[in-house]
Amino acid sequence: MRKKIIAANWKMNLTIGEAEAFLDTFLLEIGEESGADIVIAPAFTALSKVAERLSKSSTIKLAAQNMSFEKSGAFTGEVSAAMLRDLYVRYVILGHSERRTLFGETDEIVNKKVRAAHEASLKPILCVGETLAERDADRVEEVLETQLRGSLAGMNSKEIAETVIAYEPVWAIGTGRVASPEQAQAAHAFIRKTIALIADPSVAEKIRIQYGGSVKPDNAKTLMSQPDIDGALVGGASLDPRAFTEIVKAAASCE
Secondary structure, eight states: OOOOEEEEEOOSOOOHHHHHHHHHHHHHHHTTOOSSEEEEEOOGGGHHHHHHHHTTOSSEEEEESOOOSSOSSSOTTOOOHHHHHHTTOOEEEESOHHHHHHSOOOHHHHHHHHHHHHHTTOEEEEEEOOOHHHHHTTOHHHHHHHHHHHHTTTOOHHHHHTOEEEEOOGGGSSSSOOOOHHHHHHHHHHHHHHHHHHSOHHHHHHOOEEEESSOOHHHHHHHHTSTTOOEEEESGGGGSHHHHHHHHHHHHTOO
16 A cells, blocks of 8 residues: 655745744644655755754655756756755655746756655655646647656666656646546556556556645545545645645545
8 A cells, every 4th residue: 555645845935934834833733644644845945944843753754846966066056965965855856847847857857866866865756747738639648658768767666666756737737727536547547557667567556656736625635535646746735734734634534
């Protein structure tokens, strides 16, 4: 049985003070909930303070929203895996559609980052997903397979098994539109089938695949009750501590 994993992606939101206020409420609301793995990815500026606040929690892990594949050097504005490890970061979100579309990250770049994360013992949350035009052109499986094979190239079965895949249809991110449970399940099942081909069936059974794209308390349980959906990567709703608590609890209540 794959344990559900819920990750909060705060994107470019919440100052240090706002992050602390979020945690004041969230930690009280969530209590000792351990039925799902919980990951929080604040902005880089808040990582240190959030790490400090989560240091006594055994159930909530810290994530970064991005990182460089370079170890160090003259790369102004970049952050290395070692710098993240220094802040007790455990997960890192890589290949998010906003990084791909707004900042030109290719599968090759994402692959370098995923491999660098594993080398530093960070767990990547690898994002894949199609645009609305690609879905309308019936290219969903083609796009997903290309992104998966490109982003996971050169990795061994252990590394792939320890990667979290986040299926995020680009047309559902921040739009209020959500893939139907049937659409989401079909994409997740295809991703698992593709992982079986890239690695092997045992890896495909172990790997956790999240859904991302306008996840809210009122749709979370329906989505995560699907057989191949192992959690959620939550954007807008993760900025509200009570809404995020409800989503975590919905995940924990799934069979």
